[in-house]
Protein backbone atom coordinates (compact mmCIF):
# COMPACT_ATOMS: atom_id res chain seq x y z
CA UNK A 1 0.00 0.00 0.00
CA UNK A 2 1.01 3.58 -0.57
CA UNK A 3 1.67 4.29 3.12
CA UNK A 4 3.85 1.19 3.49
CA UNK A 5 1.27 -0.84 5.45
CA UNK A 6 1.71 -4.59 5.07
CA UNK A 7 -0.57 -7.31 6.43
CA UNK A 8 0.69 -9.28 9.41
CA UNK A 9 0.58 -13.06 9.07
CA UNK A 10 -1.98 -15.15 10.94
CA UNK A 11 -0.55 -16.80 14.04
CA UNK A 12 -3.68 -18.46 15.41
CA UNK A 13 -5.77 -20.94 13.51
CA UNK A 14 -9.19 -21.97 14.77
CA UNK A 15 -10.14 -25.37 13.39
CA UNK A 16 -13.89 -25.98 13.68
CA UNK A 17 -13.59 -29.74 13.82
CA UNK A 18 -17.19 -30.45 14.90
CA UNK A 19 -20.10 -28.15 14.08
CA UNK A 20 -22.60 -29.43 16.64
CA UNK A 21 -22.73 -29.20 20.43
CA UNK A 22 -24.17 -31.37 23.18
CA UNK A 23 -25.23 -28.29 25.14
CA UNK A 24 -27.85 -25.69 24.25
CA UNK A 25 -26.55 -22.49 25.90
CA UNK A 26 -29.00 -19.72 25.17
CA UNK A 27 -26.33 -17.08 24.43
CA UNK A 28 -24.18 -19.07 22.00
CA UNK A 29 -23.18 -16.91 19.03
CA UNK A 30 -23.05 -19.97 16.78
CA UNK A 31 -26.56 -21.26 17.27
CA UNK A 32 -28.67 -18.41 18.68
CA UNK A 33 -27.54 -15.24 16.89
CA UNK A 34 -27.74 -13.72 13.41
CA UNK A 35 -25.75 -16.24 11.36
CA UNK A 36 -27.28 -19.74 11.20
CA UNK A 37 -24.79 -21.19 8.71
CA UNK A 38 -23.90 -24.02 11.12
CA UNK A 39 -26.99 -25.77 9.75
CA UNK A 40 -25.25 -26.15 6.38
CA UNK A 41 -21.96 -27.41 7.80
CA UNK A 42 -21.04 -31.11 7.94
CA UNK A 43 -21.24 -32.41 11.49
CA UNK A 44 -17.56 -33.28 11.50
CA UNK A 45 -14.62 -31.96 9.51
CA UNK A 46 -13.71 -34.51 6.80
CA UNK A 47 -10.13 -35.80 7.02
CA UNK A 48 -9.43 -34.45 3.54
CA UNK A 49 -10.25 -30.98 4.89
CA UNK A 50 -7.99 -31.60 7.90
CA UNK A 51 -5.15 -32.41 5.50
CA UNK A 52 -5.82 -29.35 3.36
CA UNK A 53 -6.08 -27.08 6.40
CA UNK A 54 -2.87 -28.49 7.87
CA UNK A 55 -1.06 -27.96 4.57
CA UNK A 56 -2.28 -24.33 4.38
CA UNK A 57 -1.18 -23.63 7.95
CA UNK A 58 2.23 -25.17 7.29
CA UNK A 59 2.56 -23.22 4.04
CA UNK A 60 1.61 -19.96 5.81
CA UNK A 61 4.08 -20.58 8.64
CA UNK A 62 6.91 -21.38 6.23
CA UNK A 63 6.29 -18.47 3.86
CA UNK A 64 6.22 -15.99 6.78
CA UNK A 65 9.05 -17.58 8.76
CA UNK A 66 6.82 -18.32 11.77
CA UNK A 67 8.60 -20.51 14.33
CA UNK A 68 5.50 -20.86 16.52
CA UNK A 69 1.77 -20.93 15.77
CA UNK A 70 -1.32 -21.73 17.82
CA UNK A 71 -3.96 -24.21 16.71
CA UNK A 72 -7.30 -24.03 18.50
CA UNK A 73 -9.55 -27.07 18.17
CA UNK A 74 -13.03 -25.62 18.33
CA UNK A 75 -16.66 -26.35 17.56
CA UNK A 76 -19.53 -26.70 18.30
CA UNK A 77 -18.05 -29.05 20.82
CA UNK A 78 -14.67 -30.32 19.59
CA UNK A 79 -14.48 -33.37 21.88
CA UNK A 80 -17.50 -34.80 20.00
CA UNK A 81 -15.07 -35.38 17.11
CA UNK A 82 -13.61 -38.33 19.03
CA UNK A 83 -10.15 -39.33 20.17
CA UNK A 84 -9.02 -40.84 16.84
CA UNK A 85 -9.98 -37.72 14.95
CA UNK A 86 -8.25 -35.38 17.39
CA UNK A 87 -5.11 -37.51 17.28
CA UNK A 88 -5.22 -37.32 13.49
CA UNK A 89 -5.81 -33.55 13.35
CA UNK A 90 -3.00 -32.71 15.79
CA UNK A 91 -0.61 -35.05 13.96
CA UNK A 92 -1.51 -33.60 10.56
CA UNK A 93 -0.96 -30.01 11.70
CA UNK A 94 2.39 -30.75 13.32
CA UNK A 95 3.60 -32.83 10.39
CA UNK A 96 2.67 -30.12 7.88
CA UNK A 97 4.34 -27.44 10.01
CA UNK A 98 7.53 -29.48 10.19
CA UNK A 99 10.38 -29.23 12.68
CA UNK A 100 10.93 -25.49 12.13
CA UNK A 101 7.51 -24.42 13.47
CA UNK A 102 6.17 -25.32 16.90
CA UNK A 103 2.41 -25.90 16.88
CA UNK A 104 0.86 -25.19 20.30
CA UNK A 105 -2.53 -26.88 20.37
CA UNK A 106 -5.45 -25.90 22.58
CA UNK A 107 -8.87 -27.51 22.71
CA UNK A 108 -11.72 -25.23 23.83
CA UNK A 109 -14.43 -27.43 25.30
CA UNK A 110 -17.63 -27.29 27.34
CA UNK A 111 -15.94 -29.92 29.51
CA UNK A 112 -18.67 -32.55 29.47
CA UNK A 113 -16.65 -35.08 27.46
CA UNK A 114 -13.44 -34.56 29.39
CA UNK A 115 -13.15 -38.06 30.83
CA UNK A 116 -10.00 -39.92 31.93
CA UNK A 117 -9.42 -41.26 28.42
CA UNK A 118 -9.48 -37.81 26.87
CA UNK A 119 -7.25 -36.36 29.57
CA UNK A 120 -4.66 -39.09 28.98
CA UNK A 121 -4.79 -38.55 25.24
CA UNK A 122 -4.51 -34.76 25.45
CA UNK A 123 -1.61 -35.07 27.91
CA UNK A 124 0.14 -37.48 25.53
CA UNK A 125 -0.42 -35.16 22.57
CA UNK A 126 0.69 -32.07 24.49
CA UNK A 127 -2.68 -30.34 24.00
CA UNK A 128 -3.82 -27.73 26.52
CA UNK A 129 -7.45 -27.56 27.59
CA UNK A 130 -9.66 -24.51 28.00
CA UNK A 131 -13.04 -25.14 29.65
CA UNK A 132 -16.14 -22.94 29.51
CA UNK A 133 -17.85 -22.48 32.88
CA UNK A 134 -19.78 -19.45 34.08
CA UNK A 135 -19.23 -19.69 37.85
CA UNK A 136 -21.14 -21.49 40.59
CA UNK A 137 -24.02 -23.84 39.81
CA UNK A 138 -26.71 -21.17 39.98
CA UNK A 139 -24.80 -18.80 37.71
CA UNK A 140 -23.70 -21.45 35.23
CA UNK A 141 -26.99 -23.34 35.00
CA UNK A 142 -28.89 -20.14 34.30
CA UNK A 143 -27.76 -20.30 30.66
CA UNK A 144 -25.46 -23.29 30.02
CA UNK A 145 -28.09 -26.00 29.77
CA UNK A 146 -28.49 -29.44 28.26
CA UNK A 147 -30.99 -29.65 25.38
CA UNK A 148 -33.53 -31.02 27.92
CA UNK A 149 -33.28 -27.78 29.90
CA UNK A 150 -31.27 -29.18 32.81
CA UNK A 151 -28.15 -27.35 33.93
CA UNK A 152 -24.70 -28.68 33.04
CA UNK A 153 -22.65 -27.41 35.99
CA UNK A 154 -22.35 -30.73 37.83
CA UNK A 155 -20.81 -32.48 34.81
CA UNK A 156 -18.42 -29.64 34.04
CA UNK A 157 -17.34 -29.30 37.67
CA UNK A 158 -16.61 -33.04 37.84
CA UNK A 159 -14.48 -32.77 34.69
CA UNK A 160 -12.61 -29.80 36.13
CA UNK A 161 -11.86 -31.73 39.31
CA UNK A 162 -10.43 -34.54 37.14
CA UNK A 163 -8.36 -32.02 35.25
CA UNK A 164 -7.16 -30.28 38.41
CA UNK A 165 -6.15 -33.64 39.91
CA UNK A 166 -4.32 -34.95 36.85
CA UNK A 167 -0.58 -35.54 37.38
CA UNK A 168 0.17 -33.45 34.25
CA UNK A 169 -2.23 -30.73 35.24
CA UNK A 170 0.39 -28.00 34.74
CA UNK A 171 0.79 -28.90 31.07
CA UNK A 172 -2.87 -29.71 30.47
CA UNK A 173 -4.84 -26.91 32.10
CA UNK A 174 -5.02 -23.82 29.88
CA UNK A 175 -7.74 -21.96 31.78
CA UNK A 176 -11.41 -21.19 32.21
CA UNK A 177 -13.65 -19.15 29.99
CA UNK A 178 -16.65 -17.49 31.65
CA UNK A 179 -19.28 -15.36 29.95
CA UNK A 180 -20.50 -12.55 32.18
CA UNK A 181 -24.12 -12.38 33.26
CA UNK A 182 -24.61 -9.23 35.31
CA UNK A 183 -27.49 -10.88 37.20
CA UNK A 184 -24.91 -13.15 38.85
CA UNK A 185 -22.97 -11.99 41.89
CA UNK A 186 -19.47 -11.11 40.61
CA UNK A 187 -17.56 -12.21 43.72
CA UNK A 188 -19.47 -15.50 43.96
CA UNK A 189 -18.72 -16.20 40.28
CA UNK A 190 -15.02 -15.35 40.62
CA UNK A 191 -14.55 -17.36 43.81
CA UNK A 192 -16.39 -20.34 42.32
CA UNK A 193 -13.99 -20.30 39.37
CA UNK A 194 -11.01 -20.08 41.73
CA UNK A 195 -11.99 -23.39 43.39
CA UNK A 196 -10.73 -25.19 40.26
CA UNK A 197 -7.27 -23.59 40.60
CA UNK A 198 -7.21 -22.26 37.03
CA UNK A 199 -3.95 -20.77 35.73
CA UNK A 200 -6.04 -18.27 33.79
CA UNK A 201 -9.62 -16.98 33.70
CA UNK A 202 -11.05 -15.30 30.63
CA UNK A 203 -14.09 -13.15 31.49
CA UNK A 204 -16.03 -12.51 28.30
CA UNK A 205 -18.56 -9.81 27.60
CA UNK A 206 -21.60 -11.48 26.03
CA UNK A 207 -21.66 -10.90 22.31
CA UNK A 208 -23.97 -8.29 20.93
CA UNK A 209 -23.92 -5.03 19.03
CA UNK A 210 -25.86 -1.77 18.50
CA UNK A 211 -28.53 -3.57 16.46
CA UNK A 212 -28.82 -6.68 18.68
CA UNK A 213 -27.70 -5.39 22.09
CA UNK A 214 -26.24 -7.65 24.76
CA UNK A 215 -28.45 -8.43 27.77
CA UNK A 216 -28.71 -5.53 30.18
CA UNK A 217 -27.13 -2.99 27.80
CA UNK A 218 -29.34 -0.34 26.30
CA UNK A 219 -27.37 1.10 23.36
CA UNK A 220 -26.33 4.65 24.08
CA UNK A 221 -27.39 4.49 27.74
CA UNK A 222 -24.82 5.89 30.21
CA UNK A 223 -25.54 2.97 32.56
CA UNK A 224 -22.49 0.75 33.13
CA UNK A 225 -23.68 -2.65 34.42
CA UNK A 226 -20.74 -4.54 32.93
CA UNK A 227 -18.10 -2.11 34.18
CA UNK A 228 -19.62 -2.21 37.66
CA UNK A 229 -19.56 -6.03 37.62
CA UNK A 230 -16.01 -6.20 36.30
CA UNK A 231 -14.66 -3.51 38.64
CA UNK A 232 -15.93 -5.53 41.61
CA UNK A 233 -13.99 -8.55 40.36
CA UNK A 234 -10.95 -6.44 39.44
CA UNK A 235 -10.67 -4.98 42.94
CA UNK A 236 -11.06 -8.43 44.53
CA UNK A 237 -8.45 -9.88 42.15
CA UNK A 238 -6.00 -6.98 42.29
CA UNK A 239 -5.93 -6.76 46.08
CA UNK A 240 -5.36 -10.49 46.65
CA UNK A 241 -1.86 -11.36 47.84
CA UNK A 242 -0.41 -13.54 46.57
CA UNK A 243 -2.07 -13.27 43.16
CA UNK A 244 -4.60 -16.09 42.87
CA UNK A 245 -4.75 -16.45 39.09
CA UNK A 246 -4.34 -14.54 35.86
CA UNK A 247 -7.55 -12.79 34.78
CA UNK A 248 -6.72 -12.23 31.16
CA UNK A 249 -8.86 -9.14 30.55
CA UNK A 250 -7.29 -7.36 33.53
CA UNK A 251 -3.69 -8.31 32.80
CA UNK A 252 -4.14 -7.34 29.14
CA UNK A 253 -5.58 -3.97 30.14
CA UNK A 254 -2.71 -3.36 32.55
CA UNK A 255 -0.18 -4.41 29.94
CA UNK A 256 -1.63 -2.03 27.34
CA UNK A 257 -1.93 0.81 29.88
CA UNK A 258 1.81 0.39 30.50
CA UNK A 259 2.51 0.73 26.76
CA UNK A 260 2.43 -2.91 25.66
CA UNK A 261 0.38 -4.47 22.89
CA UNK A 262 -2.78 -6.46 23.47
CA UNK A 263 -2.85 -10.21 23.03
CA UNK A 264 -6.65 -10.36 22.92
CA UNK A 265 -9.23 -9.14 20.43
CA UNK A 266 -11.33 -7.69 23.26
CA UNK A 267 -9.26 -4.56 23.88
CA UNK A 268 -6.35 -2.63 22.42
CA UNK A 269 -5.24 -1.88 18.88
CA UNK A 270 -3.36 -5.06 18.01
CA UNK A 271 -4.06 -6.33 14.49
CA UNK A 272 -6.12 -9.47 14.19
CA UNK A 273 -3.96 -12.55 13.70
CA UNK A 274 -6.68 -15.21 13.77
CA UNK A 275 -7.97 -17.26 10.85
CA UNK A 276 -10.91 -19.63 11.21
CA UNK A 277 -11.22 -22.79 9.15
CA UNK A 278 -14.81 -23.97 9.11
CA UNK A 279 -15.88 -27.61 9.28
CA UNK A 280 -16.32 -27.70 5.49
CA UNK A 281 -12.93 -26.05 4.84
CA UNK A 282 -14.09 -22.51 4.14
CA UNK A 283 -11.73 -19.84 5.46
CA UNK A 284 -13.43 -17.26 7.65
CA UNK A 285 -12.65 -14.32 9.87
CA UNK A 286 -13.33 -14.40 13.60
CA UNK A 287 -16.27 -16.63 14.37
CA UNK A 288 -17.72 -14.07 16.72
CA UNK A 289 -18.74 -11.93 13.73
CA UNK A 290 -21.59 -14.43 13.33
CA UNK A 291 -23.26 -12.38 16.05
CA UNK A 292 -23.52 -9.37 13.70
CA UNK A 293 -25.29 -10.50 10.52
CA UNK A 294 -25.55 -13.64 8.37
CA UNK A 295 -22.35 -14.21 6.42
CA UNK A 296 -20.32 -11.57 8.32
CA UNK A 297 -17.21 -13.78 8.74
CA UNK A 298 -17.15 -15.04 5.13
CA UNK A 299 -14.14 -14.48 2.89
CA UNK A 300 -15.19 -16.60 -0.10
CA UNK A 301 -12.02 -18.67 0.28
CA UNK A 302 -11.50 -22.40 0.83
CA UNK A 303 -8.45 -24.36 1.99
CA UNK A 304 -8.74 -26.68 -1.02
CA UNK A 305 -7.86 -23.92 -3.48
CA UNK A 306 -6.74 -20.81 -1.58
CA UNK A 307 -3.69 -19.90 0.43
CA UNK A 308 -4.21 -18.21 3.79
CA UNK A 309 -2.38 -15.18 2.36
CA UNK A 310 -5.49 -14.61 0.23
CA UNK A 311 -7.46 -14.11 3.45
CA UNK A 312 -4.90 -11.55 4.60
CA UNK A 313 -5.69 -9.55 1.48
CA UNK A 314 -9.45 -9.62 2.13
CA UNK A 315 -10.69 -6.04 2.81
CA UNK A 316 -12.46 -6.99 6.04
CA UNK A 317 -9.32 -8.67 7.41
CA UNK A 318 -7.21 -5.70 6.34
CA UNK A 319 -9.66 -3.39 8.17
CA UNK A 320 -8.99 -5.39 11.34
CA UNK A 321 -5.24 -4.95 10.96
CA UNK A 322 -5.26 -1.18 10.64
CA UNK A 323 -5.19 -0.48 14.38
CA UNK A 324 -5.81 3.16 15.18
CA UNK A 325 -6.54 3.96 11.53
CA UNK A 326 -9.74 1.90 11.78
CA UNK A 327 -11.21 3.93 14.67
CA UNK A 328 -14.09 6.36 14.22
CA UNK A 329 -13.79 10.05 15.13
CA UNK A 330 -15.66 9.55 18.42
CA UNK A 331 -13.14 6.92 19.53
CA UNK A 332 -10.16 8.94 18.32
CA UNK A 333 -11.17 11.78 20.62
CA UNK A 334 -11.69 9.44 23.59
CA UNK A 335 -9.04 9.58 26.35
CA UNK A 336 -8.74 5.78 26.58
CA UNK A 337 -8.83 4.90 22.87
CA UNK A 338 -5.33 3.40 22.77
CA UNK A 339 -6.22 0.97 25.56
CA UNK A 340 -9.79 0.31 24.51
CA UNK A 341 -9.33 0.16 20.74
CA UNK A 342 -13.15 0.42 20.42
CA UNK A 343 -13.41 -2.96 22.12
CA UNK A 344 -14.18 -6.18 20.29
CA UNK A 345 -14.70 -5.63 16.57
CA UNK A 346 -18.00 -7.55 16.58
CA UNK A 347 -19.43 -5.31 19.30
CA UNK A 348 -19.14 -2.19 17.08
CA UNK A 349 -21.67 -3.35 14.51
CA UNK A 350 -24.74 -1.30 13.65
CA UNK A 351 -26.94 -2.28 10.71
CA UNK A 352 -26.41 0.30 7.98
CA UNK A 353 -23.21 1.65 9.51
CA UNK A 354 -21.14 -1.50 9.74
CA UNK A 355 -18.21 -1.73 12.12
CA UNK A 356 -16.96 1.88 12.00
CA UNK A 357 -18.13 3.16 15.34
CA UNK A 358 -17.62 2.76 19.07
CA UNK A 359 -18.39 -0.44 20.91
CA UNK A 360 -21.92 -1.01 22.14
CA UNK A 361 -20.10 -1.42 25.50
CA UNK A 362 -18.54 2.07 25.22
CA UNK A 363 -19.62 3.48 28.64
CA UNK A 364 -18.61 0.21 30.34
CA UNK A 365 -15.21 0.15 28.65
CA UNK A 366 -14.52 3.79 29.49
CA UNK A 367 -15.40 3.28 33.16
CA UNK A 368 -13.50 -0.01 33.53
CA UNK A 369 -10.35 1.26 31.84
CA UNK A 370 -10.44 4.54 33.78
CA UNK A 371 -10.73 2.57 37.02
CA UNK A 372 -7.81 0.26 36.21
CA UNK A 373 -5.71 3.27 35.17
CA UNK A 374 -6.53 5.09 38.41
CA UNK A 375 -5.67 2.08 40.59
CA UNK A 376 -2.38 1.58 38.79
CA UNK A 377 -1.52 5.29 38.89
CA UNK A 378 -2.13 5.38 42.65
CA UNK A 379 0.10 2.34 43.18
CA UNK A 380 2.85 3.72 40.97
CA UNK A 381 2.70 7.06 42.79
CA UNK A 382 2.89 5.23 46.13
CA UNK A 383 5.89 3.26 44.90
CA UNK A 384 7.59 6.44 43.74
CA UNK A 385 7.01 7.97 47.16
CA UNK A 386 8.32 4.85 48.90
CA UNK A 387 4.95 4.06 50.47
CA UNK A 388 4.19 0.69 48.84
Ligand code: SF4
Nearest residue numbers: 331334340358359362
Ligand atom coordinates in the same frame (compact mmCIF):
# COMPACT_ATOMS: atom_id res chain seq x y z
S1 SF4 B 1 -14.35 3.87 25.45
FE1 SF4 B 1 -15.87 4.17 23.83
S2 SF4 B 1 -15.22 6.02 22.72
FE2 SF4 B 1 -13.48 5.30 23.97
S3 SF4 B 1 -12.31 4.06 22.51
FE3 SF4 B 1 -13.70 2.69 23.67
S4 SF4 B 1 -15.52 2.47 22.40
FE4 SF4 B 1 -14.38 4.25 21.64
